[in-house]
Amino acid sequence: MMVLKTIHMKEWETVKLSDYDNATLQELLDLQKRNIIKTSLTNEGILITANSNVGFEANQSFSLVIEPKITSLSMMRMIGFLHGFIPANEENLAQLGVGENSFRDLLILQWLDLVEKLSAQIRKKYVSVHNNEMYIKGKINLKELVKQGVVTERTPIEYQMLQINQPLNQVIKSGLLYFKKESNNPFIVNKINLLLRTYTSVSTVPLSIKFLDGIVSRLTRLEEAYKIPLKYLSWLLTVTGIAQGNRLGKSIWVNMNSLFQNYLTKVFNVYVPEFQFMAEVSNRTIFKYEDDSNPFNKAPVSIRPDLMVFQGGKLHTIIDFKYKNLIENNVSTSDLYQLSNYGLSIGEGKINPIILYPTMWEVPDQVIRVNISVLENKQQIIVRGVNLMELERLIESGRYEGIVGFAHGMLRDSM
Template sequence: MKPSEMITVFEDRTCYVNLTPEQTKELQSFERIWGSQNFIVRSDHRVLLKKYVGFVASKNLQIQILPKIFRDGESREIEAEKEHSIQLLFRLLTYSNYLKVKEIPTPKMVSKYQNDILEIFIAIFIKEFLNQFKVNVHRQYEPIEENTQFIKGKIIFQKSLLRNRDLNYLHYVIYEEFTEDTLLNQIFKTTIERLLRITKIAENKKRLKTGLLYLQHVQTIKLNQTIFDKIRFNRLNHQYLPLFNLSKLFYYNEQAGMSNGDEYTFTFLVPLNELFEYTVYKALKGLEEYSVLYHKPQKYLDKKNKAFMLKPDITIFKDGKVETIIDVKYKNPIHGIDVNVSQADIYQMLSYSLAYNCKNIILVYPMFRINNGYINPLGKYEIETENGIVKITIIHVNICRDNLDGILNDLMEYLKI
């Protein structure tokens, strides 16, 4: 694959991109990933991609979709926004534990790799590989079967009789050999070779070639799901688990309609709202004396007919009672100078209150940079019901901080605990 320039768009923002006819055709082939309601490619080269962030790198097209944090419209600070958005994406991936390698790119690193998240992923992968293999090349005992004059290990008599009927000097044997040509190393080598074909950064190429030198006695294989499923980790090889997870990330095209392991396509797409939800959940998970549940418990609003399933984002319990329900949405609640919460969102919160007998509901949004002058709460509603007053509080949290404690601090004042 000939590397092409990475095109950047922002999730849920109409962006102008100058695509060739081949790139347009390839981009349109990914509509099945997003769904037609989240995917618009217009004839005037304007593109709107919703729901997912990440990248797609195919034969003629490399496009990355970043979370927007500056404003809804076109930004005049596009390079600065790319840098901050990439840092935010990796921060969310790390906080949510989606990315097992705990490395958040610095501004210098983001700039060094040309604001390209695929190149940053490659850099993180090969750096982790070289760090591990400089200290300890992975080796283990592997079963070897061969037909030989020398007896070692155990003779497999049935195969020996079938293969060596008139060759009494040969024996079909099985034995174990301490080797670096392990299945795990074969996965790493195959991944490195594929990454070498797609990277555009000289330093990544250099490091990937060094990685191949480390694995020069290891064979490459055809990757598939069965190969990955065969790998088991124990105390002797657990240090390679983060590297293995990154290899899986590069292999799997997990979105519907994409063929696994397509050698011409790298896909990493994550639903942004779910990533933000889980980050907020992780920030709250350490609350002492409280039980914090994610997407649980699920209930039917109409229990008798089992209709209208409810699945709150985050539920906080104490002594078996629901104290607070938190709904998380990655969108800008401030339009112009006004905070606007949709009626549908308020009705959804009232449904939660009714089904879970909860009087404290919090709607959580990310703090867009243009909104950092707005203090919490952004809004408070008190709605009278037959069961009492339901309090709905609207807040935004600063997700550009360097740790999860900041998000927890933003929330603490409004939790009924």
């Protein structure tokens, strides 16, 4: 049996691959086309540079593993907060073992824990009827209804029944079988086999992001327990490549920049309700072709700030999320042009845009002055580190006031 080469790296790291063949080169170029890595040929070999994507992929030539700079558990806590679940504890994670698939299995384990909780609810809500078929029943408080005069004690009551072999459970079972097929971890496979016992009489359906998102949008109040497991499954199927046409189950990539942005945006929405937030809203009013000088009939150029922050209907600041090490590295010229333009156009030069970047400890703000003589107000760009370890600690401990203070600190428009 041929042992595949494993390329192991951290996000933003560059490694050199000296020993390679044409098939390996083509696979690396395919990853570059998908914006997972950057490659360059040198006399000494191929230089492979990671970006903000972390994850795992296996092909016929090699296995590529790109790990996050933060711990996997910290990353899972970000994902859990974003999707509304509490990640598995460290004891459960230890059972996964160490290996190139551990990152992927870690993400899958979170979903299996959600399914396990859902299955426990199913066993409580479903009752056996004839022929060993399973049905779900709603609970009716007959005594309370009699007190209210809605019914009498002799009023016939019909329970609402729902077969277990229905689309929601079919998707759950299909997800279990999908991850069982593609996982090499015996702990994961065994956990899936145990969960599948609840879904013995359930059929399967082809996994489709469109179909899955559609049934999530139509969930009723009685089906609320399915919401988080199905939404997280939809996200998992997206990062494993179903939505992009990648090799099913052999690829799982999480864009840390998007995760960082979505995580903080949710923190702001939850803990600072006095502000209003508009994420990635396209503005086509700033750069428009002149009607008499647009021979190719082109549409206005769109600008799309990551996050606009309003208070009392008035623009408070504009935020750009950069998942980069801005302690050791300078802000790029293109990032400064972009954010300064947002401040001058949307903010009319009257606000100080903010760049938020991840850190593991408290760091002071960096302030960049925009020297444009025609500005009435001297604009500044604030480069602010987000201490992810401190935010994680506050969320884990449930310190509401601490999180509120943290969020306000990130949104202040001055040092």
